[in-house]
Amino acid sequence: MRYSETGYNLEIDLSRGNIERVETDPKLTELHLGGLGTNAKILWDRVPPETEPFSPNNLLIFSTGLLCGTPAIGANRTIVTTYSPQTLLMGYSMMGGFFAPELKYAGYDKVIFRGKSPNLIYVWINNDKVEIRDASHLRGKGAVETAELVRKELKEPNAQVAAIGLAGENRVYFASIEHGRSSASRLGIGAVMGDKGIKAIAVRGTKDINLARPAEFIELCNEVLKYIPHRQNNPVPGVMPILAVLGSPQEMKIYDEEWHTQNFMWGNARERKKDYWNKEIEEKWRETQEYVRKRLISCYNCPVQCGAIISIPGLSTYMMKCFSKLTYTMAAYSDLDFGFRIAQRATEYGVDGYSTPQVMAFAVELYEAGILTDHDMPGMPSDNEGRFYWLLDRIVRREGIGDVLANGTYWAAQQIGKGAEAYAHNTIKKHEQLPLKLGMLNPIYFLMYSTGEKINITQIEGNFPQAPFPTKEEREEFVKDWIQVPDERFKQYLLEWEPRGERSIPYYPTVEMCCEIVDWQERMHYIDDALGMCAGLSSFPLKPPYHIHNYPAFISSATGMDIDKDKLWEITTRNRTLVRAVNVRRGLRRIDEKPPEDHWKKRFPELEEALLDGYYKFKGWNREGIPKKETLQELDLAYVAEDFEQRGIIKDGQD
């Protein structure tokens, strides 16, 4: 018997209409756990690097994590993997909700799509019965609307549905896959789903998921269950509200948006409004939020309420996820009411809440600069909010200028020319970033921004405080119950980290310390992404319930594999290296690894080079960020080294 996983993948060839249930190799679970780890392995093995994202040979993988469907609280993430049309690199985006556990109960660890359907279809997975069904009547329908229609059509209220909207159908490079209160938004994976002709996937499962050592496993769950309310009732002092508690971030619960509105940039990631927040705005925003918010909701088997049902009179109901609440508001220089309204339309269209507002703000800026003209924007309203709706409608339909903007700021700027490139100033690896512009270079963040394969800071950062605590007393207090550190020395790094003076950024933490801190933080995300655990209970917040010391016991008692901390460390290093290898084979090199030039005002080119050198060395990679042969061999990835040699990416006997 297989424990914690089903041991089967569903392989669907859309070109031929072929569906197969394929048993998986348990050895791969030992090497990669599951989720992102095994997705990377499949992508490496089966999709050659020259494959275009919109080629029928590209795969679109919906994967559960190894712990999804078990009683592990918060293990509900679906990890979707493909080649991204926007970055052209490996795109992996994740969503919470209910999809992954349901897929497990239906008897599958992954659904792997290849080929392309000639017509728009949806897939109905009902335990062993899997059908490809016509979706022509769903063309153009909203993502939320589609999910409702599919559930009704199937007469299966308990089916879980993941769907795309108009943006995915029209292959917008930042199209999302929507599923209830969750979405897999980043890197344009919704466009690949649309390209394959899949409007939606519905799943219903009524089978068991087994545990190898149930008594031990449930004890661990009970500890987490006790810890969560304790942690929520004892916020970490001295950090901003959303980082003080668990959750990814609990935007729908929190009214106090002083930190976001005054520290994040408005417009096209341009302007910081340091004195924006006041009592009057707080009151108004609280009213807005309370008026439209019907209920705080959670994902499968998680008590933390990160989402909400939003119902605005006159508009169809939707579910809001964290930060989208503010991205449209701030990009359009508007208020929270506008944010909630446009997010309703954007959710139905199925677009990413980070990239989309920035693309629109970028277009408005280009228009104001005269680079785009009335000729490009015929009939665009003159007010800012009207412009955003107008642009959104055109982007998702790829109409007129919308067709250009639908490729995101990087590609749109190339196409528009006339100096538009300077306005696409907030991308990393061709992907729009959080609208943050800061003063002094932070060496830890420099490394995470530069080298993160997810290309999204919130999926790399986490367990180490973002800034030093002002006083020694605060630091001592913080480290007292900081059991999550992989090693005691991390406490020392924090204790000695000062806001000013010799032991402050950018030279402290030192290059070596930064490498270790980054390695730990991203490692926790890699574990979560293999297990299907929500970052909000693990890798994202400070002092989370899941950490490097209890994860080995969770995995061992769930699966029956014998995994200790060292072994988990090794598996995670393997997964992280393999994801890097997939991207290296796609052409990723050192030159691509840089944050936006204006991310910090004060930059330190020599230090930045030293940081990259240090990080690559720490990882066992060469100067170009390519994993070395020895590193690959030590990690059971000799086949990657061979491939690199054959392609001339690394030469035998030299790095």
Next chain:
Amino acid sequence: MAKIKKKIKTIKIDVDKCNGCRACEMICSSFHAKPKYSSNNPARSRIRMIREPLQDVYLPVYAGEYAPAECMGRDKYLIEGKEYDECGFCRASCPSRDVFKEPDSGLPLKCDMCEDDPPQEKPLCVQWCVNDALTYEEREEEVEEEVKPEDVEIGLESLVDKYGLEKVIDTVARMAKKE
């Protein structure tokens, strides 16, 4: 007549506090697995979430008695503008719907308040509902120890009321002869 003590177990359901995570379903199926916690499958759960997020309908319902036949009609509740599913509040495992049946055998499920040895402090669904949508109360009530008439007696009494004692006796005598 003598007084006896009876333990009343109540799960209080505050639907406004429900965040719809279905931990109750999950842990119910896990607790009732054999061996305990060895597997889980919400489709085997004795508590079921009726969940229509877009209508803001979040309703945990517990499995009650098995009913061999369907009701003559189906109820629909409208409360504060929200429409609750047909028979939404009903606890029966009955032929009209799939809930509260083992998915493989179709056998009926019934909430047993997680009877366990040693006893659990609270049913597992309540333990796992950190947001307190489900809370547990236990109280003792003193009740009169009364001799309850048997079901047959109640039935016969109603027949006697309707047809008269003589007719009932004749009929029973005739039926006895046939057998």
